[in-house]
Amino acid sequence: MSTKPMVIRGGRLIDPATGTDAQRDLLLRDGVVVAVEKPGQLAKVQAATVVDASGLVVAPGLVDIHVHLREPGQDYKETIATGTAAAAAGGFTSVCCMPNTVPVNDTPEITRWMLASERKAVVNVFPIGAATVGSMGEKLTNYDKLRDAGAIGVSDDGKPILGDDIMHQTLIAAAKAGLPVIQHAEDTRLTGGCSMNAGPVAFRLGLRGMTVEAEARIVERDIKLIREIVARDRHVRPHLHVAHLSTSRALEAVKQARKEGLHVTCEVAPHHFTLTDEAIGDYDTHHKMNPPLRAEIDREAMIAGLLDGSIDAIATDHAPHAAHEKQVEFERAANGITGLETALGLTLRLLHRKHGMKLDRIIHLLALGPAQVLNMHGRGALATGAAADVVLFDPGTDWVFHASESRSRSKNTPFDGWSLPGRIALTIRNGHIVYRR
Amino acid sequence: MAGKKTASRVSRRATASQPRTSVFVSPYPAGSLLSITHLSLDDISGILAAATELEAASPRERATLLEGRKVALLFYESSTRTRTSFELAAKSLGVVTTLVSDKSSSIEKGESLKDTGITLRALGAECIILRHVSSGAPWLLAQSTGLPVLNAGDGMHEHPSQALLDLRTMLARLRLAPVARSTAGISKATLRGITVLITGDILHSRVARSNALLLPRLGARVIFCGPPELLPEHAVSIGPGVTIERDFDKALAQADVVMMLRIQNERLAGLKLNLADYIDNYQLTVDRLTLYAPNAVVLHPGPINRGLEISSEAADGPQSMIAEQVRHGVAIRMALLVRALQGINIAGGTL
Secondary structure (H helix, E strand, O other), X not given: OOOOOEEEEEEEEEEOOOOEEEXXXXXXXXXXXXXXXXXXXXXXXXXXXXXXXXXXEEXXXXXXXXXXXXXXXXXXXXXXXXXXXXXXXXXEEEEEEOOOOOOOOXXXXXXXXXXXXXXXXXXXXXXXXXXXXXXOOOOEOOHHHHHHHOXXXXXXXXXXXXXXHHHHHHHHHHHHHOOOXXXXXXXXXXXXXXXXXXXXHHHHHOOOEEOHHHHHHHHHHXXXXXXXXXXXXXXXXXXXXXXXXXXXXXXXXXXXXXXXXXEEEEEEOHHHHHEOHHHHOOOOHHHOOOOOXXXXXXXXXXXXXXXXXXXXXXXXXXXXXXXXXXXXXXXXXXXXXXXXXXXXXXXXXXXXXXXXXXXXXXXXXXXXXXXXXXXXXXXXXXXXXXXXXXXXXXXXXXXXXXXXXXXXXXXXXXXXXXXXXXXXEEEEEOOEEEEEO | OHHHHHHHHHHHOOEOOOOOOOOOOXXXXXXXXXXXXXXXXXXXXXXXXXXXXXXHOOHXXXXXXOOOOEEEEEEOOOOOHHHHHHHHHHHHOOOEEEEEEOOOOHHHHOOOHHHHHHHHHHOOOOEEEEEEOOOOHHHHHHHHHOOOEEEEEEOOOEXXXXXXXXXXXXXHHHOOOOOOOOOOOOOOOOOOOOEEEEEOOOOOOHHHHHHHHHHHHHOOXXXXXXOOOOOOHHHHHHOOOEEEOOOHHHXXXXXXXXXXXXXXXXXXXXXXXXXXXXXXXHOEOHHHHHHHOXXXXXXXXXXXXXXXXXXXXXXXXXXXXXXXXXXXXXXXXXXXXXHHHOOOEOOEOOO
């Protein structure tokens, strides 16, 4: 069915895929970008909708490759509908949802259920399938069937794939299925009873700390496994993607692997380049997540890795939890914070304003980079033929984020009341407006 | 409620670029004692003076002071000294106390700390004394109930009333200052020249943390001593005036006060210690005292593992003030209860 075209006029188009940063008008039709033209050239097009983007940046819709939408099974925290509404409000047009639902997304049936229109997703949803049955780390799921049902990667996120043997099998099977393995890197044998980063702040607060080693060792172990697999058979080329990387040491391991030509990518969450463990203050559970907020030296390493290109993507690890799961003793509180509506603002604030990163790099890290990591063809770019997923925002005007106004069903954010740059004006998915301020 | 909580969070947030708010306004109910760091030196002077005054008062006079007031003792962890001490302190002031422990209460049925607190408040509690296995639990309880909360030990974090009674014991023994109302309060010079050695399981010790946060503010030097498994290097970052000396004998030779800590088996979480080595290197014995610290005051917050961190002879010897500590505990806790339920002015003046 053909839809009436939409024209976006007068904006500053930033599209890292084509290296564009200029005044351009866009023509969208039938869910794709039909034309990208200099101002004035689309004046005669009969459009159903004309969007005035003057003063705004026009960019490919943002892509978040790490969110928890909590459906099926935990709709008191979030639903696919509410989570994707929050995504749209944050400028995201595609989100990849982790399989730690109830039940775990370890079958094609659950994957298809997530993708069904009854879920009322307002942005594109790309499920990530469980790497092992029930994410128990014992038996592989069927990667071909998960992929055919729509899964774009496999992961046991929330838990690591711990055993060497099972991780070895996972990497080979995923490579054969053409899927990346997304690893939550945490050696849980070293983190029992831990609720924050190890170090002086944990000592002062009397809390057990997760060490840098607990993250780095798994990343190093996974890379070693890939090295062995590739050495044995050069036709098998596993792709390891390190989820929510948070330590300098793990980043060094990723860089080293890439120097060797191994296919290893990584993402960093906004809270890990914005906050340190000091922010926990008096046991504020809205600063509790896993991996935990780290020391300043690690935060700086994340900033450096984003600036020098060694980090592929920014991903939120959007992890909604109900109030009663956070209003408990710090050690008992659920891990995680929401992040979809603050990601662009925090990235602009830290990387653009503070560290001078150019806007096209910002868009790269939030759209094209993540889309490339998970092979989401046509996403994260705005050239002719790309998906008609577009975000319009105003990088110059600050706004205040209020958790109470969040579209997410949960309000567990440490950024309530923060002043952020880059208010989202409009989010368009498949040529349709899904969010308007 | 949520808004108020958020406001306090915002003001205390540490971030890369968000400026810290310079003025800390305690968001917790007046009379609470959550952390020793929440007390100014003037506050502490007032508490010490009140303790002395209350101790000197006649039992009959004391018993009318908080007559009929209601205090709940909420204990999620076993305790002899602290619980009995708070309870006796409360009863001697005429307070009606009720004890709720994690065993034999709805806590066993899964009732949350927040709901337990709200229930106690609804039953008329005006103040809650909380002992909890989780560090930081008193903050949650104070936020949830709006009642003054006295932290009677939270996980591995703090035990502020213990630090105050340790201070009172030291002051009395070292005859440095005031246990009398007429003397001036404490100052940042009160313990100048005094070295306090804290030895043992520092990592798991809330007593070590509260003392290390308190004593340097009065001019004392604090030395932590213990093996790396129980005393990580970053422990020194707890605050100024704290150093680490691994050699117990060298540390003893500098000490005016020797505070020994129990190995907390319940918090070792799989950590294996060679106890024979530990005893060789860190046990406080009469020989060690005679040789290196013949004039030092010996303290221990209890419970003692005789023959492990301290020999029986050292624990019972003339330098030991362990029983005195317990006595000072009751006086300090009376003062804290008066402060929580009635308020005390800086010069004491509770009666």
